[in-house]
Amino acid sequence: xxxxxxxxxxxxxxxxxxxxxxxxxxxxxxxxxxxxxxxxxxxxxxxxxxxxxxxxxxxxxxxxxxxxxxxxxxxxxxxxxxxxxxxxxxxxxxxxxxxxxxxxxxxxxxxxxxxxxxxxxxxxxxxxxxxxxxxxxxxxxxxxxxxxx
Amino acid sequence: xxxxxxxxxxxxxxxxxxxxxxxxxxxxxxxxxxxxxxxxxxxxxxxxxxxxxxxxxxxxxxxxxxxxxxxxxxxxxxxxxxxxxxxxxxxxxxxxxxxxxxxxxxxxxxxxxxxxxxxxxxxxxxxxxxxxxxxxxxxxxxxxxxxxxxxxxxxxxxxxxxxxxxxxxxxxxxxxxxxxxxxxxxxxxxxxxxxxxxxxxxxxxxxxxxxxxxxxxxxxxxxxxxxxxxxxxxxxxxxxxxxxxxxxxxxxxxxxxxxxxxxxxxxxxxxxxxxxxxxxxxxxx
Numbered sequence: 001x002x003x004x005x006x007x008x009x010x011x012x013x014x015x016x017x018x019x020x021x022x023x024x025x026x027x028x029x030x031x032x033x034x035x036x037x038x039x040x041x042x043x044x045x046x047x048x049x050x051x052x053x054x055x056x057x058x059x060x061x062x063x064x065x066x067x068x069x070x071x072x073x074x075x076x077x078x079x080x081x082x083x084x085x086x087x088x089x090x091x092x093x094x095x096x097x098x099x100x101x102x103x104x105x106x107x108x109x110x111x112x113x114x115x116x117x118x119x120x121x122x123x124x125x126x127x128x129x130x131x132x133x134x135x136x137x138x139x140x141x142x143x144x145x146x147x148x149x
Numbered sequence: 150x151x152x153x154x155x156x157x158x159x160x161x162x163x164x165x166x167x168x169x170x171x172x173x174x175x176x177x178x179x180x181x182x183x184x185x186x187x188x189x190x191x192x193x194x195x196x197x198x199x200x201x202x203x204x205x206x207x208x209x210x211x212x213x214x215x216x217x218x219x220x221x222x223x224x225x226x227x228x229x230x231x232x233x234x235x236x237x238x239x240x241x242x243x244x245x246x247x248x249x250x251x252x253x254x255x256x257x258x259x260x261x262x263x264x265x266x267x268x269x270x271x272x273x274x275x276x277x278x279x280x281x282x283x284x285x286x287x288x289x290x291x292x293x294x295x296x297x298x299x300x301x302x303x304x305x306x307x308x309x310x311x312x313x314x315x316x317x318x319x320x321x322x323x324x325x326x327x328x329x330x331x332x333x334x335x336x337x338x339x340x341x342x343x344x345x346x347x348x349x350x351x352x353x354x355x356x357x358x359x360x361x362x363x364x365x366x367x368x369x370x371x372x373x374x375x376x377x378x379x380x381x382x383x384x385x386x387x388x389x390x391x392x393x394x395x396x397x398x399x400x401x402x403x404x405x406x407x408x409x410x411x412x413x414x415x416x417x418x419x420x421x422x423x424x425x426x427x428x429x430x431x432x433x434x
Contacts, residue, residue: 014228014229017225018228022221022224025216025220025221026214026215029214029216030211030215033214042214043220046220046224047220047223047227050224050227051227054228094210094214095210097210113169113204113207114207114208114211131153131154131158133154134154134155134158134166134167135166137165137166138158138161138163138166141165141168141204142161142165144203144204145199145203148202148206149199
């Protein structure tokens with residue numbers, strides 16, 4: 001999944017990309033890391049996601065901050081579905097607590113409780129039903145609590 | 150009317166799935182009634198508190214997951230490679246040089262008169278009214294959780310003397326505002342120390358208090374800002390101290406205007422009324 005640089009003659013777009021969009025790179029990185037549990041793969045996801053963003057900048061221009069985050073995570077999730085190799089989780093990894101949660105639970109838990117998306121936004125990002133999100137959120141919180149005792 | 154998602158969850162799942170909405174006060178009547186009924190079971194009252202701590206710990210762990218400078222650079226060059234950016238900057242500098250010479254020759258005296266008139270009005274209407282460059286509610290709730298996790302490690306100036314704490318803030322260089330002297334919040338609070346949190350765009354003075362009896366902490370923050378920077382919340386009034394209240398999973402937060410462009414914020418796990426009383430006694434009006 002490569003990404004290539006392209007120059008732009010629009011300094012406004014560049015400034016917007018750097019200050020408003022790239023500043024949310026941590027969000028995408030944490031999202032990717034939550035699923036992949038691998039730093040290098042999470043970095044590839046970030047680059048792939050922002051490579052797509054460069055082609056969609058106009059769609060971001062008038063969005064509020066939370067909507068920007070929503071859109072970035074939606075793009076990241078679409079990219080994640082194309083990742084063919086998710087089999088190299090690092091151990092113990094940067095966030096040890098995540099290792100003990102199932103993938104769906106940690107994904108929903110992190111998206112809601114760490115990345116700040118509402119359950120409804122999470123449904124739309126991950127294309128899940130409302131009851132699925134609630135169930136994974138409940139189970140994720142319960143598993144987290146048990147793992148930290 | 151209960152929502153369908155809640156209907157399909159067991160009581161245990163319902164508790165964990167909706168605990169944030171319960172704390173925010175945003176549950177429907179029927180869901181709230183169900184939540185109230187499950188709160189008294191399975192030790193859920195304690196689980197509510199424990200989950201707040203667990204979440205805080207997970208947030209701390211995620212601080213280790215961030216995009217480094219190299220990756221940031223790789224993202225920037227997706228849109229503008231280094232050569233193009235250098236060309237942009239060089240042409241901006243050249244353009245600026247041309248314009249500045251012409252401006253000096255043609256507009257010098259006229260600009261001086263215009264600036265005097267525009268500066269006064271322009272500063273009032275367009276000048277910086279506040280520095281909402283960081284989210285105080287998010288950042289300082291997080292800082293409070295971190296300081297509970299590491300009560301001694303995060304304090305720049307551990308002390309049990311209020312005089313020393315007041316002196317520390319009064320002497321702190323380039324704080325950017327005058328910290329109001331802090332008195333005792335009374336009740337069972339003992340001063341534990343002070344810190345100045347230095348974000349790039351903001352410095353925040355924080356005094357930490359602890360209670361041996363109840364084993365909890367209290368944080369009193371002071372920083373530049375205005376109440377308009379905060380989301381709307383139902384206002385409260387404690388003996389003339391007008392404040393706004395917010396809640397996170399584990400903390401209650403009160404925010405009020407200490408003086409012009411200086412905000413006071415108190416963070417703790419006790420009820421809002423107790424926090425208001427502590428704020429009033431510690432910092433006053």
